[in-house]
Amino acid sequence: MDPDARATTAGTIAGTTADATTAVDTTAIKDALARYCTGVAVVTALDPADGRPVGMAVQSFSSVSLDPPLVCFCPAHTSTTWPRVRAAGAFAVNVLAADQEDLCRRFAVTGGDKFAGTAWRPGGNGAPLVEGALATVECVLTDVLDGGDHAIALGRVTALTAHRPEAGPLLYFRRGYGRLPSAPSTPDPPASAPPASDPSTSAPSTPAPSTPEPSASGRRLRAASSSSMSASIASARSRSEA
Numbered sequence: 001m002d003p004d005a006r007a008t009t010a011g012t013i014a015g016t017t018a019d020a021t022t023a024v025d026t027t028a029i030k031d032a033l034a035r036y037c038t039g040v041a042v043v044t045a046l047d048p049a050d051g052r053p054v055g056m057a058v059q060s061f062s063s064v065s066l067d068p069p070l071v072c073f074c075p076a077h078t079s080t081t082w083p084r085v086r087a088a089g090a091f092a093v094n095v096l097a098a099d100q101e102d103l104c105r106r107f108a109v110t111g112g113d114k115f116a117g118t119a120w121r122p123g124g125n126g127a128p129l130v131e132g133a134l135a136t137v138e139c140v141l142t143d144v145l146d147g148g149d150h151a152i153a154l155g156r157v158t159a160l161t162a163h164r165p166e167a168g169p170l171l172y173f174r175r176g177y178g179r180l181p182s183a184p185s186t187p188d189p190p191a192s193a194p195p196a197s198d199p200s201t202s203a204p205s206t207p208a209p210s211t212p213e214p215s216a217s218g219r220r221l222r223a224a225s226s227s228s229m230s231a232s233i234a235s236a237r238s239r240s241e242a
C-alpha cells in the first residue's frame with residue numbers, strides 16, 4: 001500500500017493506532033464504534049416450536065433498500081433468540097421510544113420472561129408488535145449472510161406502522177442510553193419530499209445533545225445545556241456489541 005495513502009487511513013483512539021494493514025484490536029474497535037450513536041429496536045418473532053413470543057434488543061437495525069423494501073439487523077451467533085427468529089422466518093422490528101429504556105434492558109439479556117409486563121399484539125406475520133414503539137416494521141426473512149461473529153439478517157418489509165409523532169427515540173451511545181433534548185419539531189415530510197437525510201435539501205435538524213465524553217469509569221453523560229436531556233447515560237452495560 002502507498003505509505004501516503006496508509007497515513008491518511010490511520011487513526012488514533014485512546015493511544016491505539018490502527019490502519020488498514022494491521023490487525024485491529026477488539027478494544028479499539030469497541031471504543032471507536034461505540035461512538036456511533038444509534039437508535040435501539042427490539043426484534044421479535046413467534047417461536048414456531050412453542051408459539052411463544054421471543055425478542056432481542058438490537059442497535060444494528062438498518063434500512064437497506066427502498067425497492068424492494070429491505071431492512072437488516074445483525075444478530076450475534078451467541079444469541080439464543082436469533083435461531084428462533086430464523087426458524088420463524090418472519091419478524092418484526094419495534095423501534096423504541098425514549099421512555100422504553102426499561103423494556104430495552106429486559107430484551108438485552110438472555111433468559112427471563114422478556115415479555116412480562118410488555119403490552120403487545122400479534123402483527124400480520126404473527127410477530128409481536130410492542131405497544132409504545134415509535135414504529136413497527138414487519139418482515140419476512142429473505143437472506144442470512146455471513147457477518148463474522150454475527151449474521152446479517154435481511155428482511156423484506158411486508159407491513160409498516162408509525163406511531164407517537166410527539167415522542168422521541170431511545171438512543172444508544174458509548175454503551176449508555178440517552179435521548180434527544182426534545183423530539184424534532186418539524187413534522188415528517190410528505191412521502192414525495194426528498195429524503196430528510198439529504199443535507200442539501202433538508203431543514204436543520206434538532207442539534208445533537210451537547211454532552212461531554214463519559215468518563216471511562218462512570219460512563220455517565222450529562223446534558224451540558226439542556227436539563228430536559230433527562231438522562232443521561234445509564235450505567236454501562238457490558239455487551240459484546242461495539
Ligand SMILES: Cc1cc2nc3c(=O)[nH]c(=O)nc-3n(C[C@H](O)[C@H](O)[C@H](O)COP(=O)(O)O)c2cc1C
Nearest residue numbers: 056057058059060075076079080081107108109110
Ligand atoms: C442497546 C443494545 C443494542 C444491542 N444490539 C445488538 C445487536 O445489534 N445484535 C446482537 O446480536 N445483540 C445486540 N445486543 C445484545 C442483545 O440484545 C442480547 O445479547 C440478547 O438480547 C441476548 O438475549 P438472547 O440470548 O435471548 O438473544 C444489544 C444490546 C443492547 C443493550
